[in-house]
Amino acid sequence: MIELKHINKSFDDKQVLFDLSATFHSGKNNIIIGASGGGKSVMMKCMVVLEKPDSGEILFDGRDIVSLEHQEMRDVRREIGMLFQGTALFDSLTVEQNVEFPLKMFSKMSPAERKERVNFCLARVNLDEVNGKFPSEISGGMKKRVGIARAIALDIKYLFCDEPNSGLDPITSRVIDELLNEITHEFQITNIINSHDMKTVFDIGDHIIFIYNGQKWWEGNKEELKTGQKEVKELDEFIKASYFE
Amino acid sequence: MFYKPERISIYFARIFDEMVKIGIGSLPIVAIISLFIGAVTTVQTAYQLTSGLIAKSVIGTIVSDSSMLELAPTITCLVLAGKVGSHIASEIGTMRVSEQIDALDVMGINGAGYLAMPKIIAGIIMIPLLNIIAITLSIYGGYMAGEWSGIVSHDQFISGARSTFKGYTLFFSMIKSFTFAFIITSVSSFHGFYTKGGALEVGEASTKAVVYSAVLILFFDYLLAELLLK
Numbered sequence: 052m053i054e055l056k057h058i059n060k061s062f063d064d065k066q067v068l069f070d071l072s073a074t075f076h077s078g079k080n081n082i083i084i085g086a087s088g089g090g091k092s093v094m095m096k097c098m099v100v101l102e103k104p105d106s107g108e109i110l111f112d113g114r115d116i117v118s119l120e121h122q123e124m125r126d127v128r129r130e131i132g133m134l135f136q137g138t139a140l141f142d143s144l145t146v147e148q149n150v151e152f153p154l155k156m157f158s159k160m161s162p163a164e165r166k167e168r169v170n171f172c173l174a175r176v177n178l179d180e181v182n183g184k185f186p187s188e189i190s191g192g193m194k195k196r197v198g199i200a201r202a203i204a205l206d207i208k209y210l211f212c213d214e215p216n217s218g219l220d221p222i223t224s225r226v227i228d229e230l231l232n233e234i235t236h237e238f239q240i241t242n243i244i245n246s247h248d249m250k251t252v253f254d255i256g257d258h259i260i261f262i263y264n265g266q267k268w269w270e271g272n273k274e275e276l277k278t279g280q281k282e283v284k285e286l287d288e289f290i291k292a293s294y295f296e
Numbered sequence: 297m298f299y300k301p302e303r304i305s306i307y308f309a310r311i312f313d314e315m316v317k318i319g320i321g322s323l324p325i326v327a328i329i330s331l332f333i334g335a336v337t338t339v340q341t342a343y344q345l346t347s348g349l350i351a352k353s354v355i356g357t358i359v360s361d362s363s364m365l366e367l368a369p370t371i372t373c374l375v376l377a378g379k380v381g382s383h384i385a386s387e388i389g390t391m392r393v394s395e396q397i398d399a400l401d402v403m404g405i406n407g408a409g410y411l412a413m414p415k416i417i418a419g420i421i422m423i424p425l426l427n428i429i430a431i432t433l434s435i436y437g438g439y440m441a442g443e444w445s446g447i448v449s450h451d452q453f454i455s456g457a458r459s460t461f462k463g464y465t466l467f468f469s470m471i472k473s474f475t476f477a478f479i480i481t482s483v484s485s486f487h488g489f490y491t492k493g494g495a496l497e498v499g500e501a502s503t504k505a506v507v508y509s510a511v512l513i514l515f516f517d518y519l520l521a522e523l524l525l526k
Contacts, residue, residue: 099402101402124404128402128403128404131402131403132402135395135399137394137395139394139398141391142390142394152403153403155306156303156405157403211402
């Protein structure tokens, strides 16, 4: 479980996150929705400590990662996987080497064990026969799947997905959604997804948080969204605009 | 950049890869430049030696000394600032804008240490070695030009080159190439690492890396001459 408590974040004079508190549950797809520029990505970057919040606490199963020392933070990072919007696969490495990379860096596995784990992860995301290809030689959907395979290569507890469907066609988007859903429940991962895609929310969302202008405006599950729409005008506008899109 | 590496063996492998890229990859251009610089120095020195009272062997002396003192380390490193520096800055810059460095950070890998440090170490090993090759080929180019054009005979050139040779000159040349190697790799890594934006900014970072490296090389060229040759 990840808890955010009273997070504030500014860039120069511009405050982006305002006293933001939220809880993300284990074994669930926690989806953060909101308009572009609303603070979703900054919130996610704070959670993976690519940005440090100005104040507040970020608790990973009770450990406040904001105040951790370098070595302790390294240990927490081994439990984190991230699927980037642009996949962020290493261009100079093959698909197989990309997935093997975290294992090589952090595990004590033998080359044979690593190979087995890589093949397991690639099979888990339904990819085969691309092991020797470079990221530039595979499609966008395949890149996303390789990104997921790399993220789960180590036994992670927390998965962060920044716009996992961006740049994908609707069919591939659903494939990725389903894959994330399966992995989350199978490995009991705390999955946090930034998304604009309301289809993702309704298909796999277990817990939904609506961010608007750097503040949390609504939180609930997908069954409660209809009530939320009636109560929060901004959420209603966002959902309607998403459908129009 | 100075945190303890996660896996030493991987860092050694990366240093070796970078040594191949920087050293072997730059060998053809360094060889071509050095040969022609030496050849041109011979021809131009002969052109300026209008007095018959000056021995032709002076051409050998000038070619060998100027190759060691200035031409090989400085010209080679200025060219490498363009070739190696732009490559480093654009490679790291592209990794930055495509979130690959963020991916390293999220995994708990020190991006600067993983990407920049092997390049810097590889540079300060390989560029001085390239300098030795450049000196050799520059003198050889000068010798061949003298022979082919009949400006200076084999014996005159060799005796001239040998007569004033000092070990300190070679040592000074190596100090220069070592310093310039550090400048090229560190400045380029810095500009690549702090790239913000997209493809346009990667290009800008690459240009900045070359320009700043070249200016710093020239500045340190003068500074080292002042400090070590007086």
